[in-house]
Amino acid sequence: MKLIRKIIFTALILSLGFATTAIKVVNQVNNSEDLLKVLEKTPVTYCSIKDLARVLSTNVYENSEREKIVLYLGDHRVKISAGTSFILIDDAIYQIPAPAITAHNDIYLPSEAFFNILNNTVLPSTAYNSTDNSLIIMPTAFNIHAIQVEEKVNGTIIRIAAQKKFKKKEMSAFLHDNGWFYLTVQGGTVNADEVVKTDTRGIIKDVSVEELAGGVQLAFYLRSDIERHEFYQNKETDEIVVTLWAPLSKSVARIKEVKSQWEIDTIVLDAGHGGKDPGTIGHNGTKEKTVVLDIVKRVGSLLRKNTNVKVVYTRDEDVFIPLWERAKMANENNGKIFISVHANASRDRSAQGFETFLLRPGKTQDAIEVAALENAAIRYEENRADKYKDLTDEGQILATMAQSMFMKESESLAAQIQIELDKELSSPNRGVKQAGFYVLVGASMPNVLIEVGFLSNPTEEKQLRSAQYRQKIANGIYRALIEFKKSREFVMAEG
Ligand SMILES: [Zn+2]
CATH class of the missing domain: 3.40.630.40 (Zn-dependent exopeptidases)
Incomplete structure (x- = not known):
């Protein structure tokens, strides 16, 4: 039943017969160009998911029996199923104007709608131009950069260089029982390459970054307990400053050492x-x-x-x-x-x-x-x-x-x-x-x-x-x- 409906739908589109031959991909990160396969003779441009995976160098999981493809974009999963007009990004459902089509042992999606969804979710540094059917991949504009750790007599200060003023409600922090301290920044995009270079010291043993839908989570693995934590964003420098206070007994010992x-x-x-x-x-x-x-x-x-x-x-x-x-x-x-x-x-x-x-x-x-x-x-x-x-x-x-x-x-x-x-x-x-x-x-x-x-x-x-x-x-x-x-x-x- 489902299969029949799909065949009819595909036949309908094919019979209308307007087309572009390919989507031009302009990669500004490495200054290269590529072409992305499209379905021929369709009223709107449908792009190949497998070819998109190739162009973006992402991992793909394919279940041809169930006509499903999963793209792994960073930490995100984009699930595409043939015959439906819904795509699943992580756990959120997004609707496209027409169902995905199976063809040439591949799945095709209406490109403009699909790329707009990706741009708003997991690929903010891409832009699709429907006039000339081109996809531009831009260098990511990071607004969170290097992290500096300073060890003080009575605790540790984490300084996070930022280039955006975040609202108070966009930032939150908590200490997990597992020893990790998390700082979540909505609207934050992190240059992970710089962050992994963080010179850890004091009670900070390790730093990791996780991109979330619409934000980022910085995680700090602590060597020892902390008494409490606080953070603020400096209004002039935009630097996010996190203070982890050492337990009182530890800081007394440290004061003695310094003394x-x-x-x-x-x-x-x-x-x-x-x-x-x-x-x-x-x-x-x-x-x-x-x-x-x-x-x-x-x-x-x-x-x-x-x-x-x-x-x-x-x-x-x-x-x-x-x-x-x-x-x-x-x-x-x-x-x-x-x-x-x-x-x-x-x-x-x-x-x-x-x-x-x-x-x-x-x-x-x-x-x-x-x-x-x-x-x-x-x-x-x-x-x-x-x-x-x-x-x-x-x-x-x-x-x-x-x-x-x-x-x-x-x-x-x-x-x-x-x-x-x-x-x-x-x-x-x-x-x-x-x-x-x-x-x-x-x-x-x-x-x-x-x-x-x-x-x-x-x-x-x-x-x-x-x-x-x-x-x-x-x-x-x-x-x-x-x-x-x-x-x-x-x-x-x-x-
Ligand atoms: Zn003298």
Whole structure:
């Protein structure tokens, strides 16, 4: 009965006899052209399903006995049955104006209606032109691109680059018992090639993409439990930001881990000059190298007596150590603070006071002169041209600085040192200054250089010869280190 009806219908169409010979397929993705078979002598163009499968390179399932063909387009199934005007896409039914026709061991469908349905469902990047019977395959316009995963102390942030403003109701997220976290975006089209390149980290073990009818589902396989999740789309960048909060106990553990990384457990004390390099020498013969070694040792013994901090001396006796080697020693010992202690000199014998320097291009002529004086220590070094050839002027010192990330902390350390020394000493507080000191270059930790006083000033030379005075300086530096350590570890615990 069914078969008879079909034969009659086919015969009717054939007898009307209008036709196009083929549908031209323009593939803009790979810039190729092809022809798609059509039924001859039909009033509307009927296209071959098997040939369409070939043109689209899709998998086909065929049941010739039941006159059924299934096209697999991506994750979608398009079921076509001969003799009916219904096609089934996934679980939805669509109607075409005339039934599918069997011919040449194949099934044919009215092309315009069929392609319009495909365009509205599973093939949004195709367009059918009924005037010249052409099918255009366009590159898919993705509106969701790469995914970035950021691991934070108390959770993980997923950043999804998007190029479309989605409505709130178009996005939904849920965590499944099976360990997958799903984010569904209606109207989303994903560049799966970019998404599979996601650099997974934190609790994200795997990422997968599933195209849904009219949207997309991004799935994230989680390594561990999460406390809760939230997401929003950034109004300016259109980025979709998902936050997965780690359970509280886990984040406490992680905070502890981070804290221990940043804990100030090692302080590197650098006494300027030494050995064949005496540093500056006062009118009464007081040598900078001797004064500063004594101060540094007093600071070190206060730290050892009162804290668990490990103290590293770049030198603990009267030996010569090149400037470049001092920051290297600090790095190798995992120092968390580097302080270099010096005494100053000036042609102006009335100049006096204490100051702390940061490594930055010198702002004032005075600061530049201090740096020039301290940097001159390299004249005692052999093969120095190799070590400092990139550091010939202050601008270049900055360029090679790997330490700008420590600048803020160096600033607060320097400020603290000035505050504490001011409490101990009656000589003038010359403040925090900046200049390019070779000895600080390359120290991967907060670092400062202290000029404790002027050996060129008769009063200060006399004071610096006194053990009591040097102890006062050491007390001030020690307290500044303790205050800095406390404040920094507090900030880390909060962060
Ligand atoms: Zn010096």
